[in-house]
Amino acid sequence: MNRDQMIEELSKIVGKENVLFSETDLLLYGYDASLFKAKPDCIVLPNSTEEVSQIVKFAHREKIPIVARGSGTNLSGGTIPARGGIVIHFSRMNRVLEIDIKNQRAVVEPGVFTLTLKNQLARYGYVYQPDPASERVSTFGGNFGENSGGPHCLKYGVTTNHVLGAEIVLPDGEIIWVGGKALDHPGYDLTGLLVGSEGTLGIATKLVLRIVPKPEAVKTMLAIYNSLEDAGRTVSAIIAEGIVPATLEMLDRLTIKAVEESIHAGFPLDAEAVLLIEIDGLKDGMERLAERIIEICKENRAREVKAARTEEERAQLWAGRKGAFGAVARLRPNYLVCDGTVPRTKLPEVLTRVMEVGKKYNLPIANVFHAGDGNLHPLILFDERNEEELKKVHLAGSEILKICAEAGGTISGEHGIGTEKKKEMFFVFTPKDISAMRKVKRAFDPEDLFNPGKVLPEVQT
Amino acid sequence: MKKEELKAQLYDEIAKCNRCGFCLAVCPVYAAVGKEWATPRGKNALIRAIIEGKIDWTPEIEESLYRCTGCRLCTQTCFPAVETNQGVLAGRECLVEKRLYPQVIDRVVEAIENNFNISNEPNINRTMWMETMEGVPENRFQKEKAEVIYFTGCVASFYPMAHKIPQNLVRIFHRAHVDFTLLGGEEWCCGFPLIQAGMKEKMKTLKEHNEKMVQKVGAKTIVFACPSCYHTWREMYQTDAEPLHSTQFIERLIAEGKIIFQDGRERIVTYHDPCDLGRNSKVFDPPRNILKKIPGVKLVELENNRQLSMCCGGGGDLEMIDPDLSSAIAKRKIEEIQKTGAEEVVTACQQCIRTISGYARKNKIKLKVRDITEVVLEAMSA
Numbered sequence: 017m018n019r020d021q022m023i024e025e026l027s028k029i030v031g032k033e034n035v036l037f038s039e040t041d042l043l044l045y046g047y048d049a050s051l052f053k054a055k056p057d058c059i060v061l062p063n064s065t066e067e068v069s070q071i072v073k074f075a076h077r078e079k080i081p082i083v084a085r086g087s088g089t090n091l092s093g094g095t096i097p098a099r100g101g102i103v104i105h106f107s108r109m110n111r112v113l114e115i116d117i118k119n120q121r122a123v124v125e126p127g128v129f130t131l132t133l134k135n136q137l138a139r140y141g142y143v144y145q146p147d148p149a150s151e152r153v154s155t156f157g158g159n160f161g162e163n164s165g166g167p168h169c170l171k172y173g174v175t176t177n178h179v180l181g182a183e184i185v186l187p188d189g190e191i192i193w194v195g196g197k198a199l200d201h202p203g204y205d206l207t208g209l210l211v212g213s214e215g216t217l218g219i220a221t222k223l224v225l226r227i228v229p230k231p232e233a234v235k236t237m238l239a240i241y242n243s244l245e246d247a248g249r250t251v252s253a254i255i256a257e258g259i260v261p262a263t264l265e266m267l268d269r270l271t272i273k274a275v276e277e278s279i280h281a282g283f284p285l286d287a288e289a290v291l292l293i294e295i296d297g298l299k300d301g302m303e304r305l306a307e308r309i310i311e312i313c314k315e316n317r318a319r320e321v322k323a324a325r326t327e328e329e330r331a332q333l334w335a336g337r338k339g340a341f342g343a344v345a346r347l348r349p350n351y352l353v354c355d356g357t358v359p360r361t362k363l364p365e366v367l368t369r370v371m372e373v374g375k376k377y378n379l380p381i382a383n384v385f386h387a388g389d390g391n392l393h394p395l396i397l398f399d400e401r402n403e404e405e406l407k408k409v410h411l412a413g414s415e416i417l418k419i420c421a422e423a424g425g426t427i428s429g430e431h432g433i434g435t436e437k438k439k440e441m442f443f444v445f446t447p448k449d450i451s452a453m454r455k456v457k458r459a460f461d462p463e464d465l466f467n468p469g470k471v472l473p474e475v476q477t
Numbered sequence: 478m479k480k481e482e483l484k485a486q487l488y489d490e491i492a493k494c495n496r497c498g499f500c501l502a503v504c505p506v507y508a509a510v511g512k513e514w515a516t517p518r519g520k521n522a523l524i525r526a527i528i529e530g531k532i533d534w535t536p537e538i539e540e541s542l543y544r545c546t547g548c549r550l551c552t553q554t555c556f557p558a559v560e561t562n563q564g565v566l567a568g569r570e571c572l573v574e575k576r577l578y579p580q581v582i583d584r585v586v587e588a589i590e591n592n593f594n595i596s597n598e599p600n601i602n603r604t605m606w607m608e609t610m611e612g613v614p615e616n617r618f619q620k621e622k623a624e625v626i627y628f629t630g631c632v633a634s635f636y637p638m639a640h641k642i643p644q645n646l647v648r649i650f651h652r653a654h655v656d657f658t659l660l661g662g663e664e665w666c667c668g669f670p671l672i673q674a675g676m677k678e679k680m681k682t683l684k685e686h687n688e689k690m691v692q693k694v695g696a697k698t699i700v701f702a703c704p705s706c707y708h709t710w711r712e713m714y715q716t717d718a719e720p721l722h723s724t725q726f727i728e729r730l731i732a733e734g735k736i737i738f739q740d741g742r743e744r745i746v747t748y749h750d751p752c753d754l755g756r757n758s759k760v761f762d763p764p765r766n767i768l769k770k771i772p773g774v775k776l777v778e779l780e781n782n783r784q785l786s787m788c789c790g791g792g793g794d795l796e797m798i799d800p801d802l803s804s805a806i807a808k809r810k811i812e813e814i815q816k817t818g819a820e821e822v823v824t825a826c827q828q829c830i831r832t833i834s835g836y837a838r839k840n841k842i843k844l845k846v847r848d849i850t851e852v853v854l855e856a857m858s859a
C-alpha cells in the first residue's frame with residue numbers, strides 16, 4: 017500500500033489532524049532518549065481504545081509495523097521505528113479514569129504521566145510506589161512497556177508488582193483484558209508476561225494500578241564517604257542485617273559535582289560517594305532503626321551521616337538524585353546510561369572494574385545507582401558529535417554489561433533491551449533460552465508487526 | 478541569520494540536549510498540542526538537524542519554532558539548562574531570511590517601521606490613554622528633565638483594555654510626589670516584538686532612539702510596567718538610568734514612606750508571576766511584598782509559582798500568531814487559579830491580564846484579573 021492511501025485510511029479513523037507524516041514529523045518521531053535513530057512512515061494520535069484497535073487492525077491487514085510511544089524517554093531504543101511503519105503516540109489518551117480509594121486501585125489511560133497520578137493521589141494521602149527518576153514525564157504505557165523501577169522499588173518492587181491488570185490491543189487488533197482489580201487471577205499470568213515486553217506483544221490502552229496509603233513516617237539520610245568501596249560495603253552490611261530501607265541510592269564524586277552545579281542539593285563536593293538512604297513505615301520504632309543504620313554507616317567508615325530535617329531538605333536531596341542523569345550533561349554534552357545489575361555483595365569489585373573500562377577507553381564515567389538492588393547506572397560521558405568517541409562509547413557500554421553478567425548479574429535492571437542491547441542478551445541467555453522467548457512472541461504476533469526488531473536477537477539455527 | 482552563524486552560536490548549547498524529555502512535562506505548548514513538534518526537545522532536535530544538514534527549513538519547522546511562548550520553564554527545569562528559547566529565536570531569524578514566517582508578523586513590523594509602535598496609530602497618540610482620565614495636567618506628564626522616566630510600552634499606550642495601567646501608575650507617582658516624565662511621542666517601541674519575530678536586527682534604530690531620549694532627560698531611573706519592555710531593556714539596552722519594573726519601584730516608594738496604604742477589603746488574592754518579570758528577570762519578591770503590605774489582602778500562592786510559574790499563554794507574540802493555542806494555554810492557567818479559591822488574581826503584566834481575562838470573558842468564567850498598580854492605587858485611596 018502506498019503512503020498516501022495509508023494516511024487516508026488512518027485519517028478516517030482518527031481525523032486528519034491526528035495523522036502526521038511530514039519529513040519534519042518523521043524526524044521528530046525518529047528518536048528517543050537513547051542513541052538510536054530511524055524514521056517511521058507516519059504517526060497517529062488516537063483518542064480511544066476503539067481507535068487504537070482500528071489502527072492496529074488496519075496495520076495488521078496491510079502488514080505494517082506498529083510502535084507504541086509514550087513520552088519517548090526510554091534509554092534503549094524502545095520507541096525507535098527500526099522497520100518504519102506507524103508510531104502510535106498516546107499523548108491524547110491521558111485521562112485518569114478512576115481513583116478507587118476503598119479498594120486501593122486506580123485506572124489510567126496509557127498516556128498519563130506517572131507523576132500526574134501521584135499528585136492526584138497525594139490529596140487522598142495515597143501513593144503509587146514505583147518512582148522512576150523520569151516519573152514527571154514517563155507515561156504509564158512506557159512504565160508498563162519497560163517494567164520501570166526506581167529508588168523505592170528496593171522495598172516495594174518494580175512496575176510489574178503494581179500493575180494488576182490491563183486492557184490490551186493485540187497485534188491483530190482484538191481487544192482483551194488481562195488481570196483486573198482482584199489481587200490474583202486464575203489462568204496464565206499474561207499481565208506478568210506483558211509488563212516489560214516493550215510493546216512487542218500487546219499495547220496497553222487501560223491500566224489497573226495498585227495504590228497504597230502513604231507511609232505514616234519517612235526519614236531520609238545522607239551518608240558521606242571518602243571512598244566508594246566503603247559506601248558499597250555499607251549497602252551490603254545494611255541489607256545483611258535484615259533491614260530493608262525504602263531506598264539505598266549511591267552517587268559518586270563526578271555525579272555529585274554535576275548535580276551541585278545544576279541545583280544545590282546539598283551533596284558535599286569533596287566526598288567520593290554519598291548514600292541516600294530512606295526508611296519509611298510506622299512512626300513507632302523508626303528512630304531506633306535510623307540509629308542502627310547510622311551505626312552501620314559509621315562502622316563502614318562513613319565520614320558523616322546527616323538526616324533531612326524538613327520536607328524541603330528531603331525534597332532537595334531527591335531532586336538532586338532525580339536530576340543526576342540530566343545534570344552530567346554539564347560535564348560533557350552526552351551520556352550513555354548502562355543498566356547492569358549485580359549481586360549486592362559484588363558492588364565494590366564491579367565498580368572498580370567499571371572504572372577500569374573508563375580508563376581503558378579514556379572516557380569519564382559517573383556513577384549514580386540503585387545500590388540496594390545492585391542496579392548500576394554507570395554514565396559514560398562523551399560528545400555524540402565525535403564519531404570516534406561514539407564508537408568507543410558503544411564498546412565500553414557493552415564491556416560494562418559483560419562485567420555485570422560475569423559477576424553473576426544481568427544486563428538490564430529497568431531500562432529494557434530495545435535495540436540497544438540485543439546482542440548482549442547472549443551474555444545472559446543461551447540460544448535455547450532466546451528461542452523459548454521467540455515462541456512466545458510468535459504466539460502473540462506471528463507476523464512480527466509489534467515493535468519489530470526489538471528485545472530478541474536473531475538465533476542462528 | 479545564516480546556518481553557519483546558527484551553528485557557531487548554538488551548536489554547543491543544543492548538543493547538551495540528551496532528549497531525556499523532562500521538558501515535555503512542563504511545556505505549556507506541548508500540554509495543549511500533544512505532538513512532538515511542540516516540545517522543547519523537538520525544537521532542539523530540529524535546530525540540530527538543520528545545523529547538521531539532515532533537514533532543510535520546512536513549513537512544519539516554521540510552525541514549530543513560532544509556537545513557543547518564550548516562558549523558559551523548560552530551561553528552568555532542564556538539568557543541563559539547555560537554552561531552548563535562544564535556539565528558537567535564532568531559528569526564527571533564519572526562517573525570516575527564507576521568508577518562512579507567519580504573515581501576521583508583517584503587519585506588526587510594518588506598523589513599527591511606520592509608526593514606531595505596534596498599533597495603527599501615529600506615535601504622537603502615545604498619550605491617548607489620557608483621554609478617559611480626569612485631571613490630566615497641561616504638560617500631559619511630560620517635561621524636559623526628570624528624575625524618573627515612565628516607559629509606557631505600546632500595549633498600555635494604544636490598547637484601551639490596558640489603559641488603566643498607565644492611568645493608575647501616573648496617579649500613584651503623582652500622589653507619591655515622584656519627579657517623573659513620559660517620553661510621549663518620543664517613546665518608540667522597545668523592540669521586543671521584533672526579537673520575537675526573528676527580526677532582531679530591525680530594532681537597532683529603535684534602541685538608539687530610546688537610549689538617546691533617556692540620555693536627554695537625564696533620568697536616574699526608568700520605570701516599566703510591561704515586563705517584556707523591562708526585560709528587553711535589561712538585556713539589550715545600555716543607559717546610565719537604572720531600569721526598574723513598576724513593582725520594584727513601588728516597593729521602594731513604600732519603604733521610603735511615600736506610599737501609605739489605608740484600610741482595604743478583607744479578601745483572598747493570588748499572584749501570577751509573568752514569565753518576563755519572574756523567571757526571565759528574577760523579580761519575584763517585590764510584587765509579593767507589596768501585596769503583603771496591603772491591609773486585608775491574604776495572599777495565597779498558585780501551585781506553580783515563582784521560578785516554576787506557568788505561562789498564561791500570551792508570551793512571545795503567541796497570541797498574535799496562534800490565538801487558539803494561546804487560549805488553550807490560558808485555560809490551564811485559569812484552572813490553576815481557580816484551584817486556589819482566590820476571588821482575585823493579581824499580576825504585573827498587561828499581556829497576562831489580556832490573555833487571562835480574555836479567556837475568562839469568552840468562556841463566561843467569573844474571575845477578577847487585576848494589575849498590581851490598580852490594587853495599589855485602590856489601597857492608597859481606600
Ligand SMILES: Cc1cc2nc3c(=O)[nH]c(=O)nc-3n(C[C@H](O)[C@H](O)[C@H](O)COP(=O)(O)OP(=O)(O)OC[C@H]3O[C@@H](n4cnc5c(N)ncnc54)[C@H](O)[C@@H]3O)c2cc1C
Binds near residue numbers: 089090156162163467
Ligand atoms: C533522565 C532519565 C532518567 C530515567 N530514570 C529511570 C529510572 O529511574 N527507572 C527506570 O526504570 N527508567 C528510567 N528511565 C527510562 C524511561 O524513562 C522509562 O523506561 C519510562 O518508563 C519510559 O516511559 P515513556 O512514556 O517515555 O515510554 P516510551 O519511551 O515512549 O516507551 C517505552 C517502551 O514502552 C512501550 N510502550 C509505550 N506505550 C505503550 C503502551 N501503551 N503499551 C505497551 N507498550 C508501550 C514502547 O513501545 C517502548 O518499548 C529514565 C530515562 C531518562 C531519560
